[in-house]
Amino acid sequence: MRPVYRFRRYFLVLVLLPLFGYLHQLPAQEVPSHQKPSQTETLRTIGFMTDFDVKDDAVGICKAVMNGVAPGVQVIDITHQATPYDIAEGARFLAGSAPYFSKDAVFVVVIDPTVGSTRRAIIARSKTGQFFVLPDNGLLTLVQDRDGIEGARQITNPEWMIGAKTSSTFHGRDIFSPAGAHLARGDDWTTAGPPVDVASLVRLDLHTATVDDTGLHGEVIGTDGPFGNLVLNVPGETFAKLGYKLGDTVPVQVGGQTYQLPFVKTFSDVAVGKPLAYIDSRGRLSLGINQRSFAEIYKIQAPAAVVIAKKP
Incomplete structure (x- = not known):
């Protein structure tokens, strides 16, 4: 190495090292708050359910509104293919899915056949802490x-x-979605509007199956997704009062027609194409056909009366 370059290198080391040490000892400068990287706040998850279907842009628009109010919010779709105008089905889906969400989750539910009328748009808080x-x-x-x-x-x-x-016809976009997003980002829900007497909330006249001396009296309340299994308003514990055990044949009258159905644990316990009675994943008595549609083959739709005699 030539002496002149060696000298320059040593000179730079001697000059710059003290300078770096001096700069290292300077107090840190506070960064203005508006220049700091934004801290991601914890957002509540939104469970979203409608009867809008997904054939047009309605669901996407609602989600865009939510994200605009609460950027980055997680929206979990419960379903957007609830039977149009079927409030009872929506109530069933909502109650069935809520326990699987966090205790502070927000649910935006739009099954609203009287949109634009005098019916109230509300926020309700359950005793578990979830918002609806x-x-x-x-x-x-x-x-x-x-x-x-x-x-x-x-x-x-x-x-x-x-x-x-x-809009008078799209409250899902204009009221429910933004309100849900305000809750998701932690806004004070008491500022959304005046309190509502809980006792005044509209209630559906829903019934659970009953058992008397003649047997069980219930109803078909829907079908299980695309599979055509009949969902009954018969909790497993109510059916158990009739005395049937796994492996028994149960005489089930549906819509005036009686079917002799084996009571089993799951579909594969019977041959393909054969009917069965079983307790479904929600704990209700259901009727199905292994790899076939009970509703389609037997031409049964909700509502339909169900009668089951007690075990002899």
Whole structure:
């Protein structure tokens, strides 16, 4: 190495090292708050359910509104293919899914056949801590029966809505989605509007099967997704009162027609194409056909009366 380059290298080391040490000892400068990286706040999860289907842009628009109010919010789709206008089915799906969400989750539910009418748009808080943003039309019935409702508010504050020009036919976009997102980001729900007397909430007239001296009296309340299994309003513990055990043949009368069905644990306990009675994943008595549709083959739709005699 030439002497001149060696000298330059040593000179730089001698000059710069002390300078680096001096800079290292300087006090740290506070970064202005508006220049700091934004801290991601903890957002409540939103469970979203409608009867909108997914054939058009309605669901996507609602999610965009939610994300606009609470950027990064997690939205879990419960279903958007609830039977149109079927509030009772929506109440069943809501009550069935809520226990699998966190205790502070927010539910935005839009099955709203009287949208734009005098029915109230509300926020309700269950005694488990979950929030429900929905029309006051009975969707809360089963949640209220199981979990209890500790308070409710009518959504009237424009700041909790999409804006001044609220549509009379798309409250899912204009009221329920933004209100749900405000809750998800932790806004004070008491500012959404005036309190609602919990006793005044609309309730559905839903019935559970009963057992008397003649046997069990129930009803078909729906089908299990695309499979055509019949969902009954018969809790497993109610059916157990009849005395049947696994392996027994149960005479089930549905819509006036009696079917002799083996009571088994699961579909594969009978041959393909054969019917069965079983306790479904929600703990209810259900009727099905292994790899076939009970509803389609026997032409049964909800509602239909169900009668089961006690075991001899």
